[in-house]
Every structure is written in C-alpha cells, then in structure tokens.
Amino acid sequence: MVGLPARGKTILAYKIQQYLNWTNHKAKVFSVSSYRRKHIELYSSHDLFRKENSEAAEIRQLSAQEAQDDATKWLQDGGDVAILDGTHITQARRQTVYDHFAKVMGYKVLFIECVCDDEMLIEHNVKEVMQFSKDYRNMSSEKALDDFHHKIEHYMEQHEPMKPKTDGYSYIKYLNAGESLTVCRLNSPMQSEVLAFVSNFKPLAKTFYFSRHGESENNVLGRIGGDADLSVRGRTYAAALARYFNNENRLEGLRVWTSELRRTHQTAQGIKAPIEPVPFLNELYAGVCEGLSYEEVQCKFPQEFAWRDQDKLQYRYPWGESYIDIMTRLKPVLLELEGDIDNLLIISHQAVLRCLLGYFLNKKHEELPYINVPLHTIIKLTLSGYKCKMEVIKLNIECVDTYRMQPKNCSVNRSTDDALQTVPAHFENLSLWNHAPIVQL
Amino acid sequence: MVGLPARGKTILAYKIQQYLNWTNHKAKVFSVSSYRRKHIELYSSHDLFRKENSEAAEIRQLSAQEAQDDATKWLQDGGDVAILDGTHITQARRQTVYDHFAKVMGYKVLFIECVCDDEMLIEHNVKEVMQFSKDYRNMSSEKALDDFHHKIEHYMEQHEPMKPKTDGYSYIKYLNAGESLTVCRLNSPMQSEVLAFVSNFKPLAKTFYFSRHGESENNVLGRIGGDADLSVRGRTYAAALARYFNNENRLEGLRVWTSELRRTHQTAQGIKAPIEPVPFLNELYAGVCEGLSYEEVQCKFPQEFAWRDQDKLQYRYPWGESYIDIMTRLKPVLLELEGDIDNLLIISHQAVLRCLLGYFLNKKHEELPYINVPLHTIIKLTLSGYKCKMEVIKLNIECVDTYRMQPKNCSVNRSTDDALQTVPAHFENLSLWNHAPIVQL
Numbered sequence: 001m002v003g004l005p006a007r008g009k010t011i012l013a014y015k016i017q018q019y020l021n022w023t024n025h026k027a028k029v030f031s032v033s034s035y036r037r038k039h040i041e042l043y044s045s046h047d048l049f050r051k052e053n054s055e056a057a058e059i060r061q062l063s064a065q066e067a068q069d070d071a072t073k074w075l076q077d078g079g080d081v082a083i084l085d086g087t088h089i090t091q092a093r094r095q096t097v098y099d100h101f102a103k104v105m106g107y108k109v110l111f112i113e114c115v116c117d118d119e120m121l122i123e124h125n126v127k128e129v130m131q132f133s134k135d136y137r138n139m140s141s142e143k144a145l146d147d148f149h150h151k152i153e154h155y156m157e158q159h160e161p162m163k164p165k166t167d168g169y170s171y172i173k174y175l176n177a178g179e180s181l182t183v184c185r186l187n188s189p190m191q192s193e194v195l196a197f198v199s200n201f202k203p204l205a206k207t208f209y210f211s212r213h214g215e216s217e218n219n220v221l222g223r224i225g226g227d228a229d230l231s232v233r234g235r236t237y238a239a240a241l242a243r244y245f246n247n248e249n250r251l252e253g254l255r256v257w258t259s260e261l262r263r264t265h266q267t268a269q270g271i272k273a274p275i276e277p278v279p280f281l282n283e284l285y286a287g288v289c290e291g292l293s294y295e296e297v298q299c300k301f302p303q304e305f306a307w308r309d310q311d312k313l314q315y316r317y318p319w320g321e322s323y324i325d326i327m328t329r330l331k332p333v334l335l336e337l338e339g340d341i342d343n344l345l346i347i348s349h350q351a352v353l354r355c356l357l358g359y360f361l362n363k364k365h366e367e368l369p370y371i372n373v374p375l376h377t378i379i380k381l382t383l384s385g386y387k388c389k390m391e392v393i394k395l396n397i398e399c400v401d402t403y404r405m406q407p408k409n410c411s412v413n414r415s416t417d418d419a420l421q422t423v424p425a426h427f428e429n430l431s432l433w434n435h436a437p438i439v440q441l
Numbered sequence: 442m443v444g445l446p447a448r449g450k451t452i453l454a455y456k457i458q459q460y461l462n463w464t465n466h467k468a469k470v471f472s473v474s475s476y477r478r479k480h481i482e483l484y485s486s487h488d489l490f491r492k493e494n495s496e497a498a499e500i501r502q503l504s505a506q507e508a509q510d511d512a513t514k515w516l517q518d519g520g521d522v523a524i525l526d527g528t529h530i531t532q533a534r535r536q537t538v539y540d541h542f543a544k545v546m547g548y549k550v551l552f553i554e555c556v557c558d559d560e561m562l563i564e565h566n567v568k569e570v571m572q573f574s575k576d577y578r579n580m581s582s583e584k585a586l587d588d589f590h591h592k593i594e595h596y597m598e599q600h601e602p603m604k605p606k607t608d609g610y611s612y613i614k615y616l617n618a619g620e621s622l623t624v625c626r627l628n629s630p631m632q633s634e635v636l637a638f639v640s641n642f643k644p645l646a647k648t649f650y651f652s653r654h655g656e657s658e659n660n661v662l663g664r665i666g667g668d669a670d671l672s673v674r675g676r677t678y679a680a681a682l683a684r685y686f687n688n689e690n691r692l693e694g695l696r697v698w699t700s701e702l703r704r705t706h707q708t709a710q711g712i713k714a715p716i717e718p719v720p721f722l723n724e725l726y727a728g729v730c731e732g733l734s735y736e737e738v739q740c741k742f743p744q745e746f747a748w749r750d751q752d753k754l755q756y757r758y759p760w761g762e763s764y765i766d767i768m769t770r771l772k773p774v775l776l777e778l779e780g781d782i783d784n785l786l787i788i789s790h791q792a793v794l795r796c797l798l799g800y801f802l803n804k805k806h807e808e809l810p811y812i813n814v815p816l817h818t819i820i821k822l823t824l825s826g827y828k829c830k831m832e833v834i835k836l837n838i839e840c841v842d843t844y845r846m847q848p849k850n851c852s853v854n855r856s857t858d859d860a861l862q863t864v865p866a867h868f869e870n871l872s873l874w875n876h877a878p879i880v881q882l
Contacts, residue, residue, distance in 0.1 A: 195637060
C-alpha cells in the first residue's frame with residue numbers, strides 16, 4: 001500500500017485480505033504502524049514523524065524492516081498474498097520493498113496507491129482514523145485532530161507520488177475512494193483478482209440485514225430443500241418482519257433481495273420496499289436429496305449422508321451443491337455488497353446466510369457449515385471502516401429448530417441411530433400446525 | 442467498444458466474448474461493420490466514411506441501429522453481455538447507445554475505449570486489419586493500405602475522445618494494447634469480471650503447444666487417475682518429445698508447464714527449457730474412484746458410473762472433481778495464457794487439455810468432455826488476432842487409446858455389459874509392455 005495518512009490505505013488493505021481469504025487465498029495484512037507501536041508503546045505526538053527526528057526515523061525504519069521480514073516468512077510458509085500496510089511515500093522506500101520481494105525473493109509485487117484530491121473525503125478519513133487508531137486512544141479529540149494534521153504535514157514534506165508511466169511497477173491507483181482507478185502492468189491472475197475487488201470496493205459505512213425465510217412447511221416436516229410454502233407460523237413471521245421494517249425501523253432507501261424460491265418471496269411480501277429475486281441467493285441445492293427428510297436420506301443414501309457429515313464444507317450432493325460451490329456463486333453478491341449499496345435486507349436460506357455472515361465475520365471456512373442462523377431472527381450488520389458489528393434481533397414467533405450438529409460417528413459403516421443422533425425434532429404432518437391460531441403482534 | 446479504426450477494438454471484443462462464454466456467461470459480439478456489409482456488399486473505397494457522404498452516413502446509421510436492435514433482442518432472450526463492436530467516436534453516438542440500453546432498457550452499460558498513442562502499434566494493427574478485414578479481400582495490399590489510412594483520417598475528423606471524469610459513464614480505457622488502463626465507475630460484478638480479463642489481456646501473436654503425458658502404467662492397465670510412472674512406450678514418447686523441441690523445432694524462450702503428477706514430469710524431463718509444475722494443471726481428481734479401472738468403478742459404484750455417463754460435464758466424483766470444477770480452477774491459467782506469454786508447452790492430462798482446447802476453439806461446454814485428445818500427440822495452437830489455428834502432430838509411438846465414448850444406455854439400472862460397452866481395450870498386467878523394445882527414433 002502506498003499513500004499519505006488518511007487516504008484509506010488500511011481499510012482497503014483489510015478488505016482485500018478479507019475478500020482473498022474468503023475466495024480461498026491465504027492473505028494477510030502486515031501493518032507497519034503496529035510494529036512501530038511495539039517499540040514505542042505510548043504514542044506522544046507527531047514529532048515521531050518529523051523528518052529531522054533521526055531517532056524516531058530509525059525506529060520507523062526498523063518497524064518497516066520487521067514487517068517486511070514477517071511478511072517474507074509468512075509467504076515462505078505458504079501464504080499467497082502479503083499486504084504491507086504502510087505509507088511507502090518515497091521512491092527509495094518503494095524500491096527497497098520491490099528489490100527485496102521481487103528481485104531477491106522472486107515474488108510478484110503490486111503497488112496500490114491511495115490518492116485523494118477531495119478535501120472533504122480526507123476530512124472524513126481523518127475522523128475515521130481518529131476513531132480507530134490506537135495512537136489517539138488517550139488523547140482529547142481536539143488535540144488528536146491537531147496532532148494528526150501535523151503528522152500528515154510531516155509526511156507531505158517527504159512525499160514522492162508514484163509515476164506509473166516511468167516507475168515500471170505493477171500498479172493500481174485508487175483515486176478518491178474508488179472514483180477512478182489507473183492500472184499499469186498487471187501480470188498475474190492474482191493481481192487481476194485483486195483489481196476485480198478493488199474496482200468494485202467503496203469504503204462506505206453501511207447497514208445490512210439478513211433473515212432466513214419464515215418457517216416453511218418443509219421445515220415443519222424436517223425436509224431439506226424443495227420449494228415449499230410458508231407454514232402458518234412462517235406467515236406470522238413474514239407479517240412481523242414487514243411490521244418491523246415498515247414501522248419502527250423504517251429505513252431510507254431500503255431494498256430487499258430474496259432468492260427465487262417461494263418461501264423467501266412470501267417472507268418479503270409485506271415489506272414496503274423494492275423486492276428483487278436474486279438466483280445466487282437460492283439455497284444450497286441438495287440434488288438427489290431435495291425434499292427428503294434426514295431419515296429418508298439415511299435410508300436411501302446412507303453413504304452420502306456419512307460423507308456429508310465427514311466434511312460438510314466440501315461435500316457436494318449428487319447433482320447438487322457443496323458449501324464451496326455456493327461460496328463461488330456468491331462472489332458476485334459479495335462484490336455488490338462491497339460496492340455502492342446501503343440499507344439492504346437479504347431474505348435467503350440457512351447455508352447461503354452462513355456463507356455471507358462468514359465473510360463479514362472473518363470466519364474460517366471449516367466453521368461456515370455450523371454457524372447457527374436460526375429461523376425467525378433478523379441479523380443486523382453495521383459496517384464502518386473495516387469493522388463489522390453484529391446484532392441479533394429475535395422476533396418472538398415460535399418455530400422449529402433446523403440446526404443439526406455434526407454427529408459423533410461419521411463413518412460410512414455407522415448405525416442408523418448414530419447417523420440420526422443429532423437430527424432436530426420435527427412433525428409428521430402439517431395438519432396440527434396449519435390450523436394453529438395466528439399469533440397477533 | 443469505442444475507438445478509431447485499428448486501435449484493437451475487435452480483437453478485444455472477441456476475446457472478452459470468448460472468455461465470458463467460457464466462464465459460463467452468455468456473451469456475444471455485434472459487429473456494426475458486418476451489418477454495414479449486408480447493405481453494401483462490395484466495399485469500394487474510404488469515401489464511404491467521409492463526413493459529407495450523406496447517403497453512406499445513412500447506411501452506417503442504419504447498420505448501427507440494426508446492431509443495437511439485435512443486441513437488445515439477444516439480451517431480452519437471455520443473453521448476459523452484448524458487445525457492440527463499432528467505433529462510437531462521437532459523444533452523440535455514445536449517448537444514443539447509453540440512453541437506449543441504460544435508460545430505456547435498464548441494463549448496465551460499460552464503455553471500453555481503445556486508445557493508441559504509439560505509432561508503431563497503430564501500424565501493426567493496420568496490418569492486422571488488412572489481413573482479416575472482408576473489405577480488403579479484393580484489393581491490392583498497396584491500395585488497401587492507402588484506402589485504410591484515408592478511412593482513419595475521415596474518422597479522426599469526427600473523433601471526440603471520451604472524457605471519463607465528466608462523461609459520467611462506467612468506463613475502461615485500454616491504452617496501447619494494455620500498457621495501462623484507466624477505470625471509472627464500475628458498478629457491477631460482471632464489469633469487474635470483464636476488467637479482470639482486460640487488465641490481463643495482451644493482443645500478441647503467440648504459439649502454444651499442448652501434450653498429454655506419455656502413456657502411463659495406469660493407461661496400459663485401463664486405470665483412471667492415480668500417480669503412476671510412464672510405461673516403456675511412454676518413456677519413448679518423452680524422448681521423442683524432447684528430440685522434437687530440442688532439435689528441429691527449437692523455439693526462442695520456450696517454457697514448459699507440467700502438472701504436479703509424476704507422469705507429466707517424466708514426459709518433460711528431457712526438454713531443454715525451464716520446466717515449471719503448475720498445480721492447476723493436475724488431472725481431474727476422481728475422488729473415491731482414483732486408481733480404479735472402469736470395470737472396478739462399475740462394480741463398486743455402479744450408480745456413480747451411470748450418473749457420470751448421464752452428464753460428464755457436471756458430474757463430480759465423490760470427493761473428487763467435475764469438468765466444471767477444473768474449468769473454475771483453470772481460470773488463472775487462461776488469464777496467464779492471454780497475457781504476455783509465448784512459446785509455451787503445456788504437458789498435462791486429458792480432461793484439463795480438453796478444457797483448455799475448448800476455450801481456444803470456442804467449443805460448447807457440453808462438447809468438452811468428449812473432445813478427442815489422444816496420447817503421444819502434440820497439438821499446436823497459433824494465435825493471431827482473434828484467430829486460432831490448430832495443428833495436430835502425431836509422434837509415431839504406439840500407445841493405448843484411452844477414449845471412452847458415451848455409451849447408449851446411461852440409466853442407473855443398466856446391465857454391466859451396457860455400462861462397459863465403450864470401455865477401450867487395455868491390458869491385464871504390465872510385464873509384457875515393460876520389457877518391450879524401445880522404439881528408436
């Protein structure tokens with residue numbers, strides 16, 4: 001990363017890390033300033049960044065070296081992409097990085113320069129840094145703001161912007177938070193993957209809501225997949241959800257995305273906002289097991305059932321999908337979410353929401369298939385900078401629990417009892433439930 | 442597409458089409474000049490492009506309208522990306538296109554402007570156009586060259602370059618055949634996918650060679666997958682291949698990519714060039730069926746065997762891969778092949794080479810699993826512009842035939858005989874073959 005302070009380098013660095021990790025590349029940010037903080041625990045003032053302060057310069061030099069060393073070690077240990085988050089504002093500094101990683105180590109080096117010529121945007125970024133930076137935790141906001149502006153001035157004295165035409169490096173310029181990009185000499189698929197993300201990404205504060213569809217008739221019967229209607233209780237949830245978004249939590253410009261399946265349409269139905277079906281949000285397709293109960297899967301395809309329990313992330317139903325498959329098809333959705341969008345409610349399905357939440361919460365891939373996303377619950381994510389806050393809002397409408405833990409015995413030779421050990425309770429027929437009184441809210 | 446003649450628009454348009462189609466998006470080029478040729482069958486001269494020639498201007502206007510109409514219809518019929526290949530050199534023309542597709546139809550519009558300020562590059566492009574354009578088929582090359590330069594002049598008189606900062610469009614500038622790019626306002630994952638390709642693509646003439654590994658011991662035994670050594674005949678092929686590339690067909694800067702499997706290493710071994718193992722080039726992984734013969738697959742997993750025959754493209758072996766899976770993992774390889782690389786020999790495997798060849802030869806996805814890529818055969822591709830020439834070079838070394846046609850009966854209830862109907866002949870043990878005399882070349 002290259003750029004003066006408060007140009008959005010750190011957010012972009014962490015977002016690239018998050019996206020690459022989710023798409024199964026091992027990426028890691030090495031933040032030069034956190035190495036500096038190891039040497040100077042208590043930040044005192046901008047004097048640290050004065051050109052003439054040779055003692056401090058030595059420490060900053062050392063921190064940069066340590067970040068570089070750790071990044072190198074991490075790449076040698078099998079990492080795919082190391083992201084050096086520092087200012088790198090002089091040509092000499094950039095050449096040092098390039099010489100080490102490209103010439104000595106033989107890696108591809110891509111410089112991403114964050115540039116702002118929009119004063120309002122810089123002020124916005126400055127405020128964000130104030131909020132997140134560990135340097136300013138113990139300083140009054142007024143003093144911090146003044147100090148930070150001095151820090152920027154020290155950097156500007158030494159600043160040598162990149163010259164993409166003559167520098168000769170692989171290069172992306174990210175101007176004014178994504179207003180436009182300049183791209184030179186990309187020469188690897190990984191660099192193009194990074195560019196695909198960066199060209200979409202807008203560092204905006206935003207709020208997303210996620211909900212599974214209301215309880216479906218298949219949920220009640222313990223059947224997976226299919227395209228069932230909502231149960232009576234599911235329709236009650238739909239009404240409660242509409243009330244939630246139409247009344248007390250009315251949002252400016254709310255949009256709703258559903259899957260193409262009936263149960264998500266029916267759940268969205270009463271919400272006063274544009275509703276758009278998105279095929280990428282369809283539930284994991286269970287192939288030959290669509291519409292079966294777990295008991296029936298065990299009876300008809302015991303080997304498949306055991307294989308799925310052994311590795312739920314990788315396992316793909318015959319003619320169906322795996323979690324890895326839906327992560328691949330969700331990539332365009334994530335790119336849209338990282339773009340210019342806000343106040344969005346996604347009504348989708350258990351496996352799909354596990355993957356989307358896993359992205360924003362930086363979960364490991366192996367954890368995704370076991371994230372608990374209960375029915376009749378709104379999950380609210382508030383994104384600000386590279387931080388993500390999650391709130392869980394339970395609308396108090398009864399429903400079945402569809403969560404099935406990994407059973408102890410995942411062998412293909414296990415008994416039926418062992419295979420069905422963790423299957424959640426469900427009902428034999430719908431008659432009881434379709435005639436239950438609708439809960440009034 | 443936007444740009445003066447001979448700026449590389451058409452090549453880029455066709456390459457984007459090819460790449461998007463391969464990655465399972467429906468993309469199609471609509472070439473304004475071929476609509477014009479429907480009205481004026483015999484091209485006479487550059488007078489057609491004179492600003493003052495109002496009759497011709499009307500025809501060109503009509504052609505643009507027809508291309509736009511067909512593109513619209515095609516999108517309405519389920520196409521994902523229509524690529525309008527025309528000059529679109531005036532702001533008024535671009536605004537017409539934008540108003541129709543974005544405002545009236547509600548589609549996303551991306552302008553890709555091809556710009557050259559490198560005279561040598563323009564001359565190179567001019568020569569390429571001379572070679573491929575239907576307008577100049579019946580003209581002497583001298584006259585054609587003169588005419589084409591006049592045509593460019595007429596366009597230059599009317600030319601209004603795009604102004605990305607103020608135009609307000611989603612925009613990519615492709616400068617000097619990919620030397621640098623400028624990118625503004627991308628706002629969809631599809632646009633980012635296009636950018637990922639465009640940022641890699643270099644419109645260079647290039648030559649690739651493909652070969653499967655030499656016959657392996659598993660080939661002799663009719664076993665799929667595994668990591669077997671070459672048979673004696675396979676080693677003979679390796680020697681012949683080395684002789685081919687080291688002697689009569691020695692190539693400037695030849696590089697060799699293999700998979701990580703032994704049989705490809707052993708095949709590459711004698712070639713005097715840098716040899717690089719690329720994990721993406723590993724054979725389709727057959728999961729629980731690795732190392733089995735077709736007879737054993739039928740015996741142990743008859744249902745899986747039938748499912749594979751029903752849809753070889755989509756079918757994934759339990760814990761293994763499908764053709765679709767290897768196409769996904771081959772994307773980075775294709776991006777590299779479309780970049781700055783030439784004189785490359787890829788030694789890989791049947792399924793992987795089917796997919797790579799399918800890309801360059803614009804095959805439909807359903808055809809890929811049945812493309813015949815025999816052992817002991819070099820396939821040479823010569824790429825020039827958006828044309829691709831294929832030559833098949835058989836090195837005359839005996840080997841088994843591994844090609845298995847789709848059998849007539851693909852039902853899960855078929856008999857063993859029906860299932861094994863098209864299994865190619867193979868041998869029960871290696872002893873005969875390991876001691877066969879090595880064919881001298």
